[in-house]
Amino acid sequence: MHAEQPKEGFYTVHAYGETKNDSYIFCGFIAQTVDYKYRTGTWEFVTEDSINIARGPYKEVVKEVYEGGGCPITIVDNEIDLEKWNFWNLAGDEIEPNQLLINLIESYERKIILYLR
Numbered sequence: 343m344h345a346e347q348p349k350e351g352f353y354t355v356h357a358y359g360e361t362k363n364d365s366y367i368f369c370g371f372i373a374q375t376v377d378y379k380y381r382t383g384t385w386e387f388v389t390e391d392s393i394n395i396a397r398g399p400y401k402e403v404v405k406e407v408y409e410g411g412g413c414p415i416t417i418v419d420n421e422i423d424l425e426k427w428n429f430w431n432l433a434g435d436e437i438e439p440n441q442l443l444i445n446l447i448e449s450y451e452r453k454i455i456l457y458l459r
Contacts, residue, residue, distance in 0.1 A: 359385030398427030
C-alpha cells in the first residue's frame with residue numbers, strides 16, 4: 343500500500359538545518375530540568391519535489407522568560423530577520439513572504455504539509 347499523497351496544491355515541505363540542544367531549570371514546587379532545541383545557522387525549506395521555498399539564517403538570542411514557576415529562566419531562542427531571508431514560489435521566482443511562509447519558518451516542524459498555490 344502506498345503512502346497517502348497530499349491533495350492537489352498541497353506540498354510536503356522539509357526543513358533542513360542545524361539544531362542545538364539546551365536545557366533550563368523550571369523552578370516550581372519541585373525543580374525540573376527541561377530540555378529544548380533551537381535552530382542555528384542557515385536553514386532551507388524544500389518540497390519533496392526539490393523546489394526551494396525559503397532559505398535564511400536564524401540568529402541566536404538569549405532571553406529571560408518569567409513564566410517558569412515564579413523565577414526567571416534564561417533560554418536561547420531564535421530570532422528571524424526577514425530582510426536576510428529569500429522566498430520563492432513554485433515556479434522558482436523570488437517573492438515577498440506571505441503569512442503562511444512566515445509561519446513556516448517560525449515553526450519548529452521539520453516536515454509540514456502546506457498549500458502553496
